[in-house]
Amino acid sequence: MKTFKEILENRHAYAKDWKARTGGKVLGFYDTYFPEEVAYAAGLLPLRLLASHCEDALTDRLMYGNCYCTRDIFNQFMLGRYDYVDGLVSIESCQWWYNAFDTTLIEFPELWSHYLFTTDYVDARTSKDAVFSELKIFVKRLEEWIGKTVTDEALDNAIDVYNKNRALLRQLYQLRRFDRTAVLGSEVMEIMLANQVMDKAEANVMLESLLPELEARAPQEDGVRLMLIGSETYDAKLEKLVESLGANIVTDELDNGTAYILNDVIPMKNRLMAIGLRYLGKPHSALKDNVWRRRPEHIYQLYEDFQADGVIIAKQIYCHPHGSDMYAVWKLLRERNIPYHTFERDTTLPYEETKLGVEALISMIKPGMTRLHGWSK
Amino acid sequence: MSKQIWETRPLEIWGKAKELRANFQKAINEAAASPNSLLAHGNTGGVDWSVGFDGLNVVEDNPIGAIMASRSDSFSREARLASEIRGWGRELCGYVNNCWGCQFLGYDSPDGAPFPYRQLSVPLPDPCDQHAKRGQQCMDLSPIPRFGADWPMYLGPIDPERESALVEHKVQCILHVINEIERIFGKKYDDEKLFNVLDIVPRVQVLVTKIAQLMANVPAPLGLKELYSFYTLSVLTKIDPQEMLDFWKAFVDEVQWRVDNKIAAVATERYRWMEAHPSPWHFLRYFRYMEQYGAVCIGSQYSHMLVEPFKLNDDGTIGREEQVKVPEGQKIRTREDALRSIFREARGERFKDDEYFRKHVITDFAKAFHVDGAIMPLWRAGVGCTLTRKEQGLRLSEMGVRVLHYEGAQPGDRTDLDEHDFLDRLDIWMESQGLEKLA
Numbered sequence: 001m002k003t004f005k006e007i008l009e010n011r012h013a014y015a016k017d018w019k020a021r022t023g024g025k026v027l028g029f030y031d032t033y034f035p036e037e038v039a040y041a042a043g044l045l046p047l048r049l050l051a052s053h054c055e056d057a058l059t060d061r062l063m064y065g066n067c068y069c070t071r072d073i074f075n076q077f078m079l080g081r082y083d084y085v086d087g088l089v090s091i092e093s094c095q096w097w098y099n100a101f102d103t104t105l106i107e108f109p110e111l112w113s114h115y116l117f118t119t120d121y122v123d124a125r126t127s128k129d130a131v132f133s134e135l136k137i138f139v140k141r142l143e144e145w146i147g148k149t150v151t152d153e154a155l156d157n158a159i160d161v162y163n164k165n166r167a168l169l170r171q172l173y174q175l176r177r178f179d180r181t182a183v184l185g186s187e188v189m190e191i192m193l194a195n196q197v198m199d200k201a202e203a204n205v206m207l208e209s210l211l212p213e214l215e216a217r218a219p220q221e222d223g224v225r226l227m228l229i230g231s232e233t234y235d236a237k238l239e240k241l242v243e244s245l246g247a248n249i250v251t252d253e254l255d256n257g258t259a260y261i262l263n264d265v266i267p268m269k270n271r272l273m274a275i276g277l278r279y280l281g282k283p284h285s286a287l288k289d290n291v292w293r294r295r296p297e298h299i300y301q302l303y304e305d306f307q308a309d310g311v312i313i314a315k316q317i318y319c320h321p322h323g324s325d326m327y328a329v330w331k332l333l334r335e336r337n338i339p340y341h342t343f344e345r346d347t348t349l350p351y352e353e354t355k356l357g358v359e360a361l362i363s364m365i366k367p368g369m370t371r372l373h374g375w376s377k
Numbered sequence: 378m379s380k381q382i383w384e385t386r387p388l389e390i391w392g393k394a395k396e397l398r399a400n401f402q403k404a405i406n407e408a409a410a411s412p413n414s415l416l417a418h419g420n421t422g423g424v425d426w427s428v429g430f431d432g433l434n435v436v437e438d439n440p441i442g443a444i445m446a447s448r449s450d451s452f453s454r455e456a457r458l459a460s461e462i463r464g465w466g467r468e469l470c471g472y473v474n475n476c477w478g479c480q481f482l483g484y485d486s487p488d489g490a491p492f493p494y495r496q497l498s499v500p501l502p503d504p505c506d507q508h509a510k511r512g513q514q515c516m517d518l519s520p521i522p523r524f525g526a527d528w529p530m531y532l533g534p535i536d537p538e539r540e541s542a543l544v545e546h547k548v549q550c551i552l553h554v555i556n557e558i559e560r561i562f563g564k565k566y567d568d569e570k571l572f573n574v575l576d577i578v579p580r581v582q583v584l585v586t587k588i589a590q591l592m593a594n595v596p597a598p599l600g601l602k603e604l605y606s607f608y609t610l611s612v613l614t615k616i617d618p619q620e621m622l623d624f625w626k627a628f629v630d631e632v633q634w635r636v637d638n639k640i641a642a643v644a645t646e647r648y649r650w651m652e653a654h655p656s657p658w659h660f661l662r663y664f665r666y667m668e669q670y671g672a673v674c675i676g677s678q679y680s681h682m683l684v685e686p687f688k689l690n691d692d693g694t695i696g697r698e699e700q701v702k703v704p705e706g707q708k709i710r711t712r713e714d715a716l717r718s719i720f721r722e723a724r725g726e727r728f729k730d731d732e733y734f735r736k737h738v739i740t741d742f743a744k745a746f747h748v749d750g751a752i753m754p755l756w757r758a759g760v761g762c763t764l765t766r767k768e769q770g771l772r773l774s775e776m777g778v779r780v781l782h783y784e785g786a787q788p789g790d791r792t793d794l795d796e797h798d799f800l801d802r803l804d805i806w807m808e809s810q811g812l813e814k815l816a
Contacts, residue, residue: 062771064755065763092530095506095760098733102765115532117543120502120509121525125553126546130529133542290500290509291525293517315466320760323466324473324510328517330464 004194004206011050011197016084018045018199025086025146030073030097032255033118033288034089035275037265038135040200041158042142042150047085048196048256049073049100051234053348062103067316068347069232070100077104087112087145089138092120094287094321112145114138122280122288131276139272155271165200166261168207172214173258176250178307181220185228185249186239192257193234220248222372224362227308228252229299229329230345231316237349238314245355247362251306253299259283286321295325296332303338310365311340312358339365380815383596383641390631393624394607401614408434409493415562418495418515424578424719425615426551429571430564436493437501438511439789440613441485442472446789447658452487453478457790470507470759471790477514497521497561499554502528504729505761522561526550529723532734543723548716555712568712570618575715577618581611584625585683586697591632592675593694593746596641598632601652601674602664603642608680645671645815648807650750651743651778652677653769654728654762655788657754660796663803669814670807675746678728678738685726689741700726732765739769743778750779750810759787781806 007014015026027044029036036046051072058078059071076082088111090101098115105113117134119127139150172191175182191210195203224247228238232255239249252258263282268274289295303311311333315322326342333340341361343354366372408414414432427435445453453471456478461467463481465474479485485492498521500512509528516523527550529543555566591598607628611621634640648671656663664674678687681695688698700721709715724730731738743751751773756762770780783802785794807813 060767062767064767065757065760095504095764099764103768106768113532115530117529117531117539119527119529119546121527121550124525124527124546124550126542126549127527130527130542130546133539137536137539287506287509290513291523293513318468318757320466320468320506320758321510323468324507324513326466327464328513331517 004191004210007198008190008194011194012081012084014197015045015047019084026084027087027089028082028085029089029091030070030100031091031093032260033093033279033282033285034091034116035135035279036200037155037158037162037275038139038150038272039089039142040161041154042139042146043148043154044087044142044146045199049076049082050193050197052076052081053235054079056347059103062106063099065318066096066099067231067318068345069234069316070096072347074100074103077108085111087114089113090115092117093285094319096318114141118279120288120290122284123291127280128273128276131280132270132273135272135276152271155275156267159265159267159271159275161200161204163264164204165195165207166264168204168211169195169261171211172207173251173261175211175214176248176306178225178250181222181225181248181250182217183214184220184239184243185226185252186236186243189233189236189239189249189252189257192260193236196256196260223247224310224365224369224372225250225306225308226361227299227303227306227311228254228257228314229311230254230314231319231322232256233314233345238312238354241349241351241355242312242358245359245362247358249312250308251302253283253295253302255285258302259285286325289325293328296328299329300332300336309339309369310361311338312361313340313342314345315342317344317346380645380647383639383644383646385641385644388599388603388631390624390628391606393627394610397610397616397620397624398614401616405434405436405493406490408432409491415497415558415564416493416495418498419501419512424571424574426555426571426716426719428574428615428618429555429566429568430558431567433558433564435615436495437613438476438514439472440609441479442470442475442789443655443658445475445479445485446471446791447661449487450659450791453659453789453791456482457792468758470511470762471787472759473507473511473514475789480514480518494519495521497558498523500525502526503727503761504528504530504725504733505759505764507759507761522557524550524554524557526554528725530730530733531724535722535724540723544717544720547720547723548713551716551720552713566712568715571712571715572709574618575709575718577622581622581625582683582697584622584629585681586695587629588625588632589676589681589684590694590696591629591636592681594636595649595747596639596643596646597649597673597675598635598640598642600642600664601656601676601680602661604676604680605656605661608682612683641673643668643671643673646673647671648673648750648810648812649746649748650674650752651746651748652679652752652754653739653766654679654754654756657785657791657794658788659791660794660799663799666800667803667807670812671815672807672812674752675748678731678742682728685728685731686735687731687738687741689745693745695742695745729761732769736765736768736772740772740776743773743776748778750781750806752781752783754788755782755784756787757784757793758790762787779806779810 028049039046051069056075265278457474459478459481460474495515498512686698688696690696786792
């Protein structure tokens with residue numbers, strides 16, 4: 001069986017193989033607010049478009065000021081790496097995502113496409129109705145495209161598969177709890193990313209077989225436990241760098257990390273409403289948390305749950321949602337005396353510079369960690 | 378061949394505009410000092426529903442941030458620094474960083490005038506993400522009541538199926554805000570005032586459309602720099618609805634008179650350019666610089682935003698696209714009726730929406746105003762000011778309009794704009810089109 005790491009590294013080959021095996025269509029999406037369950041019920045492979053790190057000589061013609069993720073995904077389309085994608089969905093979220101969607105459709109107008117509005121103001125009394133209405137229309141458009149009906153049975157199955165997937169991934173996260181840290185942050189991130197480009201039924205089979213193996217591992221040696229927050233990430237390079245310094249990323253607050261798995265669809269007779277409520281109730285991103293500032297407290301809860309010792313904030317350059325949330329996150333961390341290090345990511349991870357910053361953070365944390373000095377034994 | 382020289386003269390309505398602006402500022406200052414008044418952050422687009430609350434003044438981070446940028450570079454830098462050291466990102470809109478810095482400093486001008494702290498916040502929903510997040514800072518500063526609303530979006534023509542739930546969502550959001558302000562602050566909402574605004578706004582829209590159409594004349598009766606002095610009156614600069622109507626009537630009369638008498642914005646007009654989004658507020662001098670080439674800017678989707686949604690009429694003039702109308706004979710009797718008549722469409726009418734589902738507007742605009750060129754700034758901070766600018770430039774180039782891009786931080790942030798480089802670019806751009814400075 002292929003490992004998650006292999007699938008992540010060969011994700012285009014995986015999707016092409018999936019198409020050949022199933023005869024299904026691949027639907028690319030940009031943001032984790034996309035209700036994948038609906039596309040899955042339609043027999044599609046919902047494919048999270050992930051950035052890579054490659055030279056870009058093409059996107060400047062149509063883009064300016066974008067974060068690297070959106071540029072790179074567009075670049076990959078231009079380079080033909082996503083030539084197997086049949087359709088694109090843009091969900092109401094960060095405007096750079098919209099820009100990537102927009103520019104891709106300018107160059108590839110033959111792609112099937114849909115703009116799915118999910119409320120930015122998630123707390124309104126009518127948000128759920130607006131989202132439900134949008135999902136109904138999305139289903140209709142999908143049905144027209146694929147030429148078959150999305151049945152309640154298919155939606156039930158999709159909900160089950162996705163709920164199971166999230167539960168398994170939550171189990172994976174549990175393996176980095178303080179009392180028994182069995183896996184590394186880089187391993188978890190590779191699984192999380194690979195999972196997002198996979199057929200979830202296949203991912204579930206792999207996870208069910210992998211989790212007992214991981215659980216049976218001898219626990220890691222106690223070390224500095226860090227939490228990662230900030231903009232989205234598309235590889236595990238930062239996690240590996242942290243591990244090379246004797247520390248471990250033990251949890252995160254990332255769109256493609258915990259925010260992807262922490263809540264389930266609660267089954268209801270009205271399946272689309274149930275799915276909509278899951279996305280309105282998920283831990284919100286920096287953009288959607290635009291009224292009540294729930295995100296900082298949520299970060300703190302994760303920090304406490306996983307008993308982290310410090311925080312790394314890795315923000316993409318030109319990521320305005322995180323730029324406009326940093327203040328509240330810093331304020332909370334400072335008020336609670338939580339050590340943190342902030343840096344900006346661009347196309348590549350500046351290795352030495354980042355290493356220096358993380359090393360400084362670890363050096364700052366270590367002297368206060370009595371458990372590492374044996375004082376608590 | 379002798380070159381045509383047009384007569385120029387200052388606008389007579391200038392004094393009235395200054396008076397209205399001063400009254401707006403005075404009302405804010407008085408509200409900040411009065412226990413019976415309320416200062417609110419934000420609004421919800423469309424018609425100004427907040428007018429029904431007596432003593433409620435809306436103070437947005439813009440125009441405060443833009444005004445700061447143009448008034449004092451050193452002070453706006455001080456304010457932005459106060460904001461940045463607390464964690465606000467450098468890719469944030471200069472308007473908000475200027476304004477938020479003032480909140481931390483406690484004053485909003487170099488002379489130490491107190492900052493008008495807001496007592497409630499309704500983040501302005503907008504396709505621009507920075508607007509969606511904008512209302513949070515004043516609630517971070519103190520635990521004031523906060524509300525929200527949405528700016529629904531989808532692509533393609535109007536879809537009645539999508540409209541109903543999304544319109545209902547918008548209406549219910551605003552009803553909730555009004556009801557909550559009544560409940561929390563004990564203020565009574567005067568529905569009649571809202572009904573009155575509903576009557577006046579379409580009449581103002583006719584007038585601003587007329588001004589936009591008059592701008593297509595040669596010589597252009599006004600330039601963009603002049604338009605910038607007026608376009609916020611009734612939008613960001615809140616004024617009494619009747620005064621607003623009277624002002625725009627008088628303004629149309631004066632612009633019509635200028636057209637009839639060939640009074641020009643630029644005496645030597647021989648080149649016309651357009652823009653799309655805001656210019657650098659601290660460096661509007663480049664409009665005067667361009668006059669040396671006989672060049673006049675006829676405006677932008679931004680400066681003519683009150684006309685939105687734009688439509689290219691069959692006769693080639695710019696017009697206003699017909700909105701979904703209130704059914705004939707339907708009376709507006711309640712607050713809910715009024716809000717439903719404001720939010721007749723789910724999607725917005727603002728220039729920023731053009732980039733999503735009215736992409737043709739940029740080229741329509743160029744056609745209607747017969748422009749030779751377009752200056753399109755690329756602002757690194759402020760996603761709403763940047764999104765699709767490259768696409769728009771390409772579309773204009775394809776139709777034969779010469780496009781100049783230049784880079785900067787944001788219209789309210791002087792940090793990254795190299796003014797000398799910008800002027801050099803203008804020289805090269807104009808010379809590349811065979812134009813030289815006039816003696």
